[in-house]
Amino acid sequence: MTEQSQRTRSIVRAAITLTAAALLYELLARSGYFAQALLPTLPTIARTLFTMIADGTMIEHAGFTMYRVLFGFGLAIAVGIPLGILMARFQRVENFFLPLVSALMPIPSFSLVPLFMLWFGIGNLTTILIVFYAATFPMVFNTWSGVRSVNPLWLRAAGAMGADEQRLFWKVIIPGASPFIITGMRQAFLRAWIAVVGAEMIAASDWGLGWVIFDAKEFLNADIMLASLLVIGAIGYAFERLVFGSIERATVQRWGMVRMAKG
Amino acid sequence: MQDAVSTVIAVEHRPERRPGGDRLRLIGRNLFPFVVVAVMWEAVAWAEVFPRRLFPRLEDVAVTFAQLTVSGILPHHAIETVIRLLSGFALAAVIGVTIGVLMGRSRRAEDIFLPLVSICAPIPGLAYAPLFLLWFGLGNVSAVLLVGFVSAFPVLFNSWTGVKAVKEIWLRSAQAMGADDRRLFSHVILPGALPYILTGLRLGLAQAWRILVAVEMLAAVPWGLGWLIFGAREFLNTDAMLAGIAVIAVIGVALEKFVFQKIENYTVVRWGMITS
Numbered sequence: 001m002t003e004q005s006q007r008t009r010s011i012v013r014a015a016i017t018l019t020a021a022a023l024l025y026e027l028l029a030r031s032g033y034f035a036q037a038l039l040p041t042l043p044t045i046a047r048t049l050f051t052m053i054a055d056g057t058m059i060e061h062a063g064f065t066m067y068r069v070l071f072g073f074g075l076a077i078a079v080g081i082p083l084g085i086l087m088a089r090f091q092r093v094e095n096f097f098l099p100l101v102s103a104l105m106p107i108p109s110f111s112l113v114p115l116f117m118l119w120f121g122i123g124n125l126t127t128i129l130i131v132f133y134a135a136t137f138p139m140v141f142n143t144w145s146g147v148r149s150v151n152p153l154w155l156r157a158a159g160a161m162g163a164d165e166q167r168l169f170w171k172v173i174i175p176g177a178s179p180f181i182i183t184g185m186r187q188a189f190l191r192a193w194i195a196v197v198g199a200e201m202i203a204a205s206d207w208g209l210g211w212v213i214f215d216a217k218e219f220l221n222a223d224i225m226l227a228s229l230l231v232i233g234a235i236g237y238a239f240e241r242l243v244f245g246s247i248e249r250a251t252v253q254r255w256g257m258v259r260m261a262k263g
Numbered sequence: 264m265q266d267a268v269s270t271v272i273a274v275e276h277r278p279e280r281r282p283g284g285d286r287l288r289l290i291g292r293n294l295f296p297f298v299v300v301a302v303m304w305e306a307v308a309w310a311e312v313f314p315r316r317l318f319p320r321l322e323d324v325a326v327t328f329a330q331l332t333v334s335g336i337l338p339h340h341a342i343e344t345v346i347r348l349l350s351g352f353a354l355a356a357v358i359g360v361t362i363g364v365l366m367g368r369s370r371r372a373e374d375i376f377l378p379l380v381s382i383c384a385p386i387p388g389l390a391y392a393p394l395f396l397l398w399f400g401l402g403n404v405s406a407v408l409l410v411g412f413v414s415a416f417p418v419l420f421n422s423w424t425g426v427k428a429v430k431e432i433w434l435r436s437a438q439a440m441g442a443d444d445r446r447l448f449s450h451v452i453l454p455g456a457l458p459y460i461l462t463g464l465r466l467g468l469a470q471a472w473r474i475l476v477a478v479e480m481l482a483a484v485p486w487g488l489g490w491l492i493f494g495a496r497e498f499l500n501t502d503a504m505l506a507g508i509a510v511i512a513v514i515g516v517a518l519e520k521f522v523f524q525k526i527e528n529y530t531v532v533r534w535g536m537i538t539s
Contacts (some may be wrong), residue, residue, distance in 0.1 A: 013375060119318075
């Protein structure tokens with residue numbers, strides 16, 4: 001009962017905060033202290049968002065951004081997971097790649113954007129490569145520590161029960177490392193999502209949510225900027241909650257691994 | 264301190280505990296991959312697969328690097344960037360820890376701030392950049408504010424979780440022994456939440472560092488490594504760009520190795536909250 005009332009009170013308070021914040025914003029926007037172009041009212045933003053979705057431009061921008069982010073992210077997974085596993089299983093591979101990965105990881109992906117623009121021109125290729133660069137390192141690192149942290153007892157038990165290398169790999173190591181790998185995918189996607197917006201802004205092409213925002217700045221269209229911000233936030237949130245949430249439920253939670261991951 | 268440093272190395276490279284010649288071998292082993300990459304780079308550069316302007320030889324990069332360093336241009340850029348990073352991060356640390364601790368301690372603050380924070384946090388920081396540029400103009404103010412705003416979120420989330428994760432039994436036993444609110448805060452809650460807060464600060468600084476370079480490109484600040492790289496593109500000075508990227512990498516590694524691992528060793532590891 002108290003838990004229930006506690007919860008309703010939280011929801012009411014959250015609603016009050018959001019309304020208050022919206023009202024405050026609306027008051028500021030209508031007060032005339034700031035130019036309309038810089039601080040559009042909420043109905044204007046809603047109308048802009050609605051028309052952009054209705055005539056399909058927003059959907060096209062979002063589609064281009066998704067294409068780039070998923071392509072780069074897919075590449076990062078395809079390279080990061082095998083590399084991470086190899087590094088964890090073979091000392092020689094680790095000796096070679098670990099110093100490289102540690103040196104490259106702290107370089108922010110954006111600092112490479114101008115260089116990639118010179119090498120690969122403006123457009124999809126540069127953006128995809130930047131996303132790839134940003135997403136690979138968390139993938140490699142998490143896979144590596146995941147495989148290394150597989151309980152040695154399990155390996156020996158499986159070995160004693162006569163599992164060969166291949167079965168050991170698929171039945172013990174991969175499931176054992178999966179909580180880390182999924183955490184890595186989460187982090188990698190988050191980085192990829194940030195990188196794609198930044199890369200689209202700097203290496204401007206014609207389409208993409210980052211480009212819309214940057215382009216709208218030139219024309220002082222703050223309503224378009226805020227509308228695109230909302231779309232970017234919504235897509236990022238949806239991916240985090242829906243996609244990775246359901247992957248986690250389908251794999252590690254079903255295998256009963258999550259308690260280990262949270263340790 | 265000697266001890267702490269050697270544990271860090273031991274955790275990272277797992278060397279056998281034998282001094283002397285093994286140290287050299289360790290260094291050699293860590294350098295080897297870079298030598299391989301450098302040789303590959305040189306081979307591609309000498310083969311002139313790409314125009315030399317776009318794919319300079321390493322000695323060109325080294326010469327440019329030396330020239331820019333001696334003339335003081337590169338250090339000036341680097342110092343401006345670090346100052347901007349530190350001021351933005353200080354802003355984030357103060358705001359993030361304050362709001363996070365408040366949210367952890369009071370239900371009311373949590374209800375008020377959580378909806379706002381959870382709406383603003385999932386939007387990538389750079390997406391705010393044009394908005395900040397419109398509102399606060401080009402230049403330093405926008406850059407520092409944006410870096411502060413973006414890196415405040417991880418600090419805030421971690422401080423919040425940390426304060427909530429302080430064991431109830433510690434609080435109650437401290438209260439039973441007559442600790443007042445202030446002592447409770449400074450002697451129980453703060454040390455208890457510190458591992459989380461430090462993790463948050465670490466994540467926040469990494470975030471600030473990643474965003475800052477891009478912000479410098481967009482905000483047209485007069486000095487700064489991001490600007491150096493972006494400006495060099497206009498003149499096809501690939502060697503200057505690579506020199507700038509090298510400095511960025513060095514600062515990034517230094518932040519991680521010399522700032523955060525030290526702080527962690529002096530505080531939470533010494534108090535036995537985590538083992539390193």
